[in-house]
Amino acid sequence: MADFLKGYARTNKNEGGDYAWSNNPADPGGETFMGITRRSHPDWGGWEMIDAAKSSGRFPANLADYPKLIELAHALYKKKYWDPLLLDLFCNQAVAEKVYDIGVNAGPAIAIKILQRALNSANKRGKLWPDQEIDGIVGPSTIGGVMACERENRIKGLLSGMKALIGAYYFTLMESNERLEDFYMGWLARAME
Secondary structure, eight states: OOOHHHHHHHHHHHTTSTTOEEOOTTOTTOSEETTEETTTOTTOTHHHHHHHHTTSTTTTGGGGGOTHHHHHHHHHHIIIIITTTTGGGOSOHHHHHHHHHHHHHHOHHHHHHHHHHHHHHHSTTTTSSOOOOOSSOOOHHHHHHHHHHHHTTOHHHHHHHHHHHHHHHHHHHHHHOGGGGGGHHHHHHHHHO
């Protein structure tokens, strides 16, 4: 079954790595630590330590003086993204990692809808496994679709479809808000990874 630690390591790189802090005015999430946005997770326990670190002239470099931040980030990602997506039940690590990465960046429901759409396009018009309802909910049908996709040796195509769909999603976001074009290169690299 899929391994959270491997998925976490990959997404952590995409989010800037350990102790990465930013407050980009173009980012709708606002203040961000290791991909955790203050707007989405205002009650996360790490904000108190980050606020305390801001009083230092070495901020944000001094965030590395707070190793507990890594533990708290790890716990949030497991609880809020990996576990609700039921990724421990996925038979394919690469698919689980892609779903997780999309979930962290775009939201869990969008990640599952992208997976469901890609499964529906990879199933030879329903001949290899049944079409998924595009509902953004992980259930036995979605997990079974991934298992069937692996059994039919179509994972590479599934991942390519997911990459294309998340790329298209990012373009839609940028077209609706040109400030998000600041993230163009990073989002494109992340989508194609």
